[in-house]
Amino acid sequence: xxxxxxxxLLTPASREMLALAEQVKGRFQxxxxxxxxxxxxxxxxxxxxxxxGKEPVMKEEARLTATIELIDRAVGIVPRGAFVKTPLxxxxxxxxxxGLSLVEAKKLSSYFHFTDPVNLKNKTLLEKAxxxxxxxxxxxxEHDNPRGSWSIQLEKAGTVxxxxxxxxxxxxFYHVPMTKQFGYVYFGTGEKxxxxxxxx
Amino acid sequence: ERGHGPYQPHEPGYGLxxxxxxxxxxxxxxxxxxxxxxxxxxxxxxKTSTKSGLNLYDHFANILTKILDEQxxxxxxxxxxxxxxxxxxxxxxxxxxxxxxxxxxxxFEAAQKCKALFVKExxxxxxxxxxxxxxxxxxxxxxxxxxxxxQAGIGxxxxxxxxxxxxxxxxxxxxxxxxxxxxxxxLGLEMNYIIAEVQLREGEExxxxxxxxxxTITEGEKETGGAGEEEKKEAEPPKSTYKPPPPIPKExxxxxxxxxxxxxxxxxxxxxxxxxPVTPAQIVCARKIKKFFTGWLDAPVVSFPPFPGKEANYLRxxxxxxxxxxxxxxxxxYQFGDEEEEEEEEGGGDRYEENAEFExxxxxxxxxxxxxxxxxxxxxxxxxxxVWINPVQKSEENDEEDDEEEEEEEGxxxxxxxxxxLLTLISEDEGMKDIPAWTTQASTNLIxxxxxxxxxxxxxxxxxxxxxxxxxxxIYFGWGHKYSPESYTPELPPPAEVEFPSAPEITxxxxxxxxxxxxxxMAQEEALAEGEExxDExxxxx
Numbered sequence: 151x152x153x154x155x156x157x158x159l160l161t162p163a164s165r166e167m168l169a170l171a172e173q174v175k176g177r178f179q180x181x182x183x184x185x186x187x188x189x190x191x192x193x194x195x196x197x198x199x200x201x202x203g204k205e206p207v208m209k210e211e212a213r214l215t216a217t218i219e220l221i222d223r224a225v226g227i228v229p230r231g232a233f234v235k236t237p238l239x240x241x242x243x244x245x246x247x248x249g250l251s252l253v254e255a256k257k258l259s260s261y262f263h264f265t266d267p268v269n270l271k272n273k274t275l276l277e278k279a280x281x282x283x284x285x286x287x288x289x290x291x292e293h294d295n296p297r298g299s300w301s302i303q304l305e306k307a308g309t310v311x312x313x314x315x316x317x318x319x320x321x322x323f324y325h326v327p328m329t330k331q332f333g334y335v336y337f338g339t340g341e342k343x344x345x346x347x348x349x350x
Numbered sequence: 351e352r353g354h355g356p357y358q359p360h361e362p363g364y365g366l367x368x369x370x371x372x373x374x375x376x377x378x379x380x381x382x383x384x385x386x387x388x389x390x391x392x393x394x395x396x397k398t399s400t401k402s403g404l405n406l407y408d409h410f411a412n413i414l415t416k417i418l419d420e421q422x423x424x425x426x427x428x429x430x431x432x433x434x435x436x437x438x439x440x441x442x443x444x445x446x447x448x449x450x451x452x453x454x455x456x457x458f459e460a461a462q463k464c465k466a467l468f469v470k471e472x473x474x475x476x477x478x479x480x481x482x483x484x485x486x487x488x489x490x491x492x493x494x495x496x497x498x499x500x501q502a503g504i505g506x507x508x509x510x511x512x513x514x515x516x517x518x519x520x521x522x523x524x525x526x527x528x529x530x531x532x533x534x535x536x537l538g539l540e541m542n543y544i545i546a547e548v549q550l551r552e553g554e555e556x557x558x559x560x561x562x563x564x565x566t567i568t569e570g571e572k573e574t575g576g577a578g579e580e581e582k583k584e585a586e587p588p589k590s591t592y593k594p595p596p597p598i599p600k601e602x603x604x605x606x607x608x609x610x611x612x613x614x615x616x617x618x619x620x621x622x623x624x625x626x627p628v629t630p631a632q633i634v635c636a637r638k639i640k641k642f643f644t645g646w647l648d649a650p651v652v653s654f655p656p657f658p659g660k661e662a663n664y665l666r667x668x669x670x671x672x673x674x675x676x677x678x679x680x681x682x683x684y685q686f687g688d689e690e691e692e693e694e695e696e697g698g699g700d701r702y703e704e705n706a707e708f709e710x711x712x713x714x715x716x717x718x719x720x721x722x723x724x725x726x727x728x729x730x731x732x733x734x735x736x737v738w739i740n741p742v743q744k745s746e747e748n749d750e751e752d753d754e755e756e757e758e759e760e761g762x763x764x765x766x767x768x769x770x771x772l773l774t775l776i777s778e779d780e781g782m783k784d785i786p787a788w789t790t791q792a793s794t795n796l797i798x799x800x801x802x803x804x805x806x807x808x809x810x811x812x813x814x815x816x817x818x819x820x821x822x823x824x825i826y827f828g829w830g831h832k833y834s835p836e837s838y839t840p841e842l843p844p845p846a847e848v849e850f851p852s853a854p855e856i857t858x859x860x861x862x863x864x865x866x867x868x869x870x871x872m873a874q875e876e877a878l879a880e881g882e883e884x885x886d887e888x889x890x891x892x
Contacts, residue, residue: 177808301539314537316642319829339811339833349642349831 160211163219170208171216178340179210217340223265225315227291227323229332230260235287244285247330255311255327258300262288298350316350319343404440412436489522492532495823498816502791502804504827506535513618518546521613521622526550533612533673534812534826536665541616541645545669545826548611609727612669616645623647625666631658633730636667640831654843668830670730675832676813677727677824678805684726723788723805723815809833 163171234244254260267289291300301314315321320338325331343349395407413436417425425432492515499505506514514532522530525548533547613622639653643661651657651664789806807813812828862870 298539301537303541316539345640349640 160215160218163212163216167208167212167216168219171213171220172342174208174213178214214340220342221318221321221336221340224263225318225321225334226264227261227313227334228264228288229325230254230262230290231285232332233264233288234285241287249328249330249332250325252327255325256302256304258302259290259292261291261313261323262286263291264288299346316346317343404437409433409436489519490531492518494821495532495816495825498802498818498821498823499814499825501802502814502816504804504814504825506827510618514544517544517615517618517622521546521548524622525613532825533669534828536643536668536826536830537828538643538645543614543616543643543645543665544618546613546622547673548613549609550611610673612666614647614665623662625662625669628663628666628670629658632663632667633670634732636664636671643830665830671832672810672813672826672830674727674730676807676810676815676826677725678723678815679726679822679824680817680820681722681724683822684724723817 229247229250231250232244232247233241235241250260265288267287299316301316303312303314304310305312309326311325311327313323313325315323318336318338319341321334321336323332323334325333392407395410396405413429413433416432416436422428422432492511496505496508496511505511518530518532521527527548527550529549531547533545536543536545608627611627612625614625615622635655635657638655639651639657641651641653641664643665647660647662647665649661651659651661657664787807787809789808791804791806792801802816802818805815805817809832810826810828811833812830813824813826815824816822
């Protein structure tokens with residue numbers, strides 16, 4: 151939506167869209183039908199598109215969808231215990247989740263990425279023994295590369311814990327300890343911060 | 351027909367017909383034994399566990415008591431949780447002679463700090479008198495600015511704005527301040543910075559401490575020998591002929607980049623810290639690096655090229671850059687002062703004053719064209735200052751003992767740099783690639799009478815300005831970095847210095863081996879002997 155009044159549904163992103171969107175750099179224009187000229191960005195993709203009969207452009211709409219998907223996958227986080235996995239494999243919201251304690255909330259390891267885990271299998275057996283399979287089935291934030299790409303702060307006299315991602319500048323995750331409230335929002339330019347290793 | 355006839359005692363099935371007998375429990379046929387069995391079972395239940403000191407009997411009793419007291423629904427489903435809770439409750443002593451120190455929750459501590467903000471000082475009456483003389487209140491109306499920014503969707507929440515308001519009030523009471531403004535907030539990794547832009551009252555500025563900045567002399571590689579020194583002299587190591595470029599002096603307080611003094615604090619309620627004035631070298635270096643702020647002012651800034659200073663200096667340099675790049679006001683609000691005041695050396699008027707006859711253009715116009723906005727802070731030149739200065743002049747004054755050696759005059763003549771004059775319209779700001787430098791927006795299309803013109807900077811994401819009928823304000827919320835469409839590349843290290851040219855007199859030769867020495871000696875002796883023989887012969891001849 152452009153004015154918070156009229157909303158339009160975005161189609162889910164396809165893999166080609168994601169790959170292309172990572173290549174496109176620069177700010178968004180604000181016009182969903184704006185077309186990026188792919189020839190400048192990636193000659194291969196442009197060539198393949200030309201062969202398949204389409205124009206070598208990428209619409210901003212697609213870029214937007216892909217960017218949203220990328221952000222969700224990369225930095226969409228939830229606190230530990232908020233979601234549980236049943237033995238059947240399905241994941242549910244945990245109705246008994248009472249929130250993290252103040253001590254736990256300050257630790258990076260109590261937050262998980264809300265996507266398919268990548269690193270879980272690489273953990274040593276010792277670590278795996280400590281995990282509780284119903285709640286610890288996602289990747290923790292501790293092992294994010296580069297280290298320190300999250301900033302944890304306590305706001306408002308320590309009642310709210312705020313995590314900010316440094317990889318996607320503008321992603322903010324909040325949680326009120328000992329309550330069920332948490333969530334994340336993104337306000338920003340929609341560009342990945344590729345300079346992160348230099349900035350730490 | 352009847353059954354199989356009366357069973358004999360030896361047959362299985364004997365006694366089935368008799369009431370009260372159960373063939374499967376033939377171990378306890380009589381009540382005495384049953385009581386014994388009950389006692390055994392109870393003793394087993396009462397057996398204490400070696401690990402936790404509890405026993406099953408008491409535990410069951412507690413669980414049942416708890417269930418009967420609380421009567422939870424679906425007790426059978428949550429029985430395990432109840433059991434766990436009961437065990438957990440064991441650790442809480444109900445009556446303890448020692449009382450735990452009441453845990454002070456961090457919220458309480460923070461609230462105590464903020465309480466100081468809310469206390470009205472006794473000395474306020476005096477200050478009120480002083481303010482009337484000044485004519486303009488020093489304290490900015492943070493809440494008003496916050497209100498306007500809120501219409502654009504920018505800003506902090508009301509609580510925090512109010513705390514900042516009170517903290518600024520405290521700052522004014524403590525320091526001799528002429529004008530004050532809430533500059534913005536810069537986010538950091540561990541803590542954030544709240545920044546106030548301040549102009550101190552004339553005459554009351556702190557004198558610079560006598561420490562001059564030490565010149566960072568980077569020695570080049572040690573070159574062997576000066577002009578004509580032999581190696582055999584055991585003199586001190588030869589002085590390098592490398593002269594660092596003279597440091598560019600910083601601008602004096604009150605002008606250029608150091609026009610305003612900045613105070614920072616991590617949170618409202620914490621004491622304000624004054625940031626040191628910025629030097630051109632710091633600005634030049636800050637342009638080359640891109641680092642996050644941690645939140646600690648004395649943290650070192652590890653980077654290449656090495657930043658001369660700590661995080662406080664880096665912060666000040668970024669603030670200076672952001673101010674120079676994004677502080678704007680409606681065109682015409684400020685105008686140049688009388689021309690007589692302008693000094694030619696200053697390179698264009700540095701002083702501006704409010705235009706009393708300023709008529710604010712309507713909001714729609716402010717949104718449409720960027721020509722209605724103008725910078726009111728001088729841009730920073732490449733040198734790192736607002737006013738260009740010729741460093742070569744300075745170096746002549748600093749003649750030292752280096753007169754003996756040849757002074758390598760720097761061949762490059764430093765060209766005078768000219769920056770855009772003050773009060774340029776922002777429509778002349780160049781964008782990057784195809785992104786304009788500024789984006790304008792009206793806060794609302796639905797109510798044009800009360801809408802506010804919002805300006806967003808694209809070069810420094812996070813810098814905003816608003817204007818509404820004569821009121822305007824700039825603010826910054828962000829990480830403190832400039833936007834660049836290309837990725838950041840760190841500066842390459844400088845090329846290695848040239849080595850001293852190797853000439854035959856300093857190249858090492860292999861020492862002659864013993865045989866060669868002996869042969870040489872023999873040859874010498876032979877020559878001597880021949881000489882003597884010749885002399886002898888000559889003598890004989892005589």
